[in-house]
Amino acid sequence: MAELPVDQKLLEFIIKNIVSKPEAVQVDRKVDEMGVLLSLKVDPDDMAQIIGRQGSMAKALRTILKVAGAKNKARVNLKIEEPAGSSRVSREAEKMAEDIGNDLKI
Numbered sequence: 001m002a003e004l005p006v007d008q009k010l011l012e013f014i015i016k017n018i019v020s021k022p023e024a025v026q027v028d029r030k031v032d033e034m035g036v037l038l039s040l041k042v043d044p045d046d047m048a049q050i051i052g053r054q055g056s057m058a059k060a061l062r063t064i065l066k067v068a069g070a071k072n073k074a075r076v077n078l079k080i081e082e083p084a085g086s087s088r089v090s091r092e093a094e095k096m097a098e099d100i101g102n103d104l105k106i
Contacts, residue, residue, distance in 0.1 A: 005029060007068050007076050011038055014061065019046035035075030038065065044083040051080070 004012070008029045016022035024043035029036060042050055051058050062078050069076030 005036075006072065007036060007065055007074070008038060010068055011040065011061070011065060011078070014064070015040065015042065015050065018049055018057075019043065020049075021046060035077060036069060037077050037079060039079045039081055041081045041083065047080075047083065 008027050012025060012027050015025050015027070019025060019042055021043040024041075024046070026041040028039040028041075030039070031037075040050070049057065050061075052060070058078070058080060065076040065078055
């Protein structure tokens with residue numbers, strides 16, 4: 001099996017040491033003209049730990065990956081995949097529900 005790129009190994013190491021279910025951690029890596037995109041999937045129960053309060057953990061992870069990428073002259077971005085069965089409501093759905101509610105008011 002080929003050696004994982006440094007940015008992917010770094011992200012996996014950090015995440016697996018934070019979450020309660022490290023066996024569920026998956027990191028996919030794609031490279032295109034925009035740079036490197038790391039897509040992170042974790043167990044739904046671990047999402048709160050990965051995002052952090054007001055997104056602070058996600059922001060810190062992105063900063064670490066940007067530094068690692070800069071060292072290797074690459075632009076590295078992180079996408080945190082929402083797990084299936086998540087109860088989080090999208091902003092679009094919230095807006096639609098609000099609009100419907102406003103329309104029903106007399």
